[in-house]
Amino acid sequence: MVLSYHEFLAIGNISHYPSGQQADRSRPLAKAFKKQKADQSPERLERLKKMLAESKTGQQTLEFLEQKGSKIIFEKMNYYGYFSPDNNLVALNPAMSDEDLAVTFVHEVRHAWQDSKMETTSPEMTPKAFLVSGFAIEADACAAEVMYAHEMREKNPKIWAAHQKSGYAPMSTAFDKTFKETGDVEKARADALLTWYDLKVKSSYADTYVDYMSQIARELKKQKELEPQYFAENRSTKQIVDTLCKDYDGNQFLKDDKIMETSAKLSISEKQAYKLSRALFPYMTKYKRTAEQLGLDKIAVNRSNGEKTNCAVILKQVKLEKSKSAVKAAAQKGKGR
Numbered sequence: 391m392v393l394s395y396h397e398f399l400a401i402g403n404i405s406h407y408p409s410g411q412q413a414d415r416s417r418p419l420a421k422a423f424k425k426q427k428a429d430q431s432p433e434r435l436e437r438l439k440k441m442l443a444e445s446k447t448g449q450q451t452l453e454f455l456e457q458k459g460s461k462i463i464f465e466k467m468n469y470y471g472y473f474s475p476d477n478n479l480v481a482l483n484p485a486m487s488d489e490d491l492a493v494t495f496v497h498e499v500r501h502a503w504q505d506s507k508m509e510t511t512s513p514e515m516t517p518k519a520f521l522v523s524g525f526a527i528e529a530d531a532c533a534a535e536v537m538y539a540h541e542m543r544e545k546n547p548k549i550w551a552a553h554q555k556s557g558y559a560p561m562s563t564a565f566d567k568t569f570k571e572t573g574d575v576e577k578a579r580a581d582a583l584l585t586w587y588d589l590k591v592k593s594s595y596a597d598t599y600v601d602y603m604s605q606i607a608r609e610l611k612k613q614k615e616l617e618p619q620y621f622a623e624n625r626s627t628k629q630i631v632d633t634l635c636k637d638y639d640g641n642q643f644l645k646d647d648k649i650m651e652t653s654a655k656l657s658i659s660e661k662q663a664y665k666l667s668r669a670l671f672p673y674m675t676k677y678k679r680t681a682e683q684l685g686l687d688k689i690a691v692n693r694s695n696g697e698k699t700n701c702a703v704i705l706k707q708v709k710l711e712k713s714k715s716a717v718k719a720a721a722q723k724g725k726g727r
């Protein structure tokens with residue numbers, strides 16, 4: 391009865407497909423390719439694989455794909471691509487350019503690799519751990535793209551150039567800056583990853599995560615008694631970072647897990663916080679679960695007026711709203727109407 395995150399996405403309760411980058415229709419390249427008949431031939435897939443094989447990260451991506459036995463297909467869609475863990479399938483949008491698809495290939499197989507390391511979007515995690523993990527898998531998959539584009543800069547500079555024209559350009563810019571200053575690719579990759587949190591796309595992932603957790607909360611509220619496994623696993627941020635932020639050789643490129651819990655990283659909007667709190671409140675009241683147990687006090691909230699607070703405070707406000715409307719309803723009744 392409780393949907394997995396991927397079932398939730400498959401039903402179409404989504405504005406953005408979290409296992410794929412959101413397609414940016416304003417991109418001139420994407421537009422140009424839209425007009426052409428999309429090439430979905432096996433030859434094109436081979437050509438993309440050759441583009442990957444020219445770099446270390448790309449080679450390791452292909453090796454992992456082979457080992458995992460994931461199928462790779464072309465599929466028309468509104469985003470670049472996706473990975474489906476249920477079907478062990480990587481899908482690429484043939485309307486995109488080869489340069490965009492090569493990085494998407496790296497991105498989606500990175501999701502398959504993450505999935506082999508830990509369950510990344512489980513309804514059993516606390517909302518706090520779910521958000522840390524959900525943001526981290528996207529930031530990491532996008533940072534893997536930048537790593538690949540960097541390794542290809544001499545052999546095929548068009549890949550880096552395409553990235554620099556995309557909505558994800560601040561990530562390759564951050565990589566470049568750190569790499570030029572330090573010569574340290576691990577540090578550069580970590581900085582690219584951390585820059586993901588400044589992108590607009592973070593908010594659209596937060597929307598989907600909030601929608602999913604809200605639906606789970608409503609489902610759980612309907613049960614006769616508490617199903618203790620849900621929203622219960624307070625997986626630590628250190629465990630998430632130590633598992634995911636490694637290159638394919640096992641080198642930890644992001645060492646500072648604390649930064650992932652700062653208000654700049656672990657944050658949602660005021661609107662998202664109200665939505666989540668309103669969905670969680672009846673569930674929490676029914677089963678006597680506290681904001682701290684769910685980690686709501688750790689989730690920063692950016693109010694629309696620029697102030698910062700946290701989701702436990704928003705939950706209290708929701709509680710106040712509810713009790714006020716209950717008093718109002720009782721008063722109405724008292725008037726005998």
Ligand SMILES: [Zn+2]
Nearest residue numbers: 408409410531
């Ligand atoms: Zn993704």
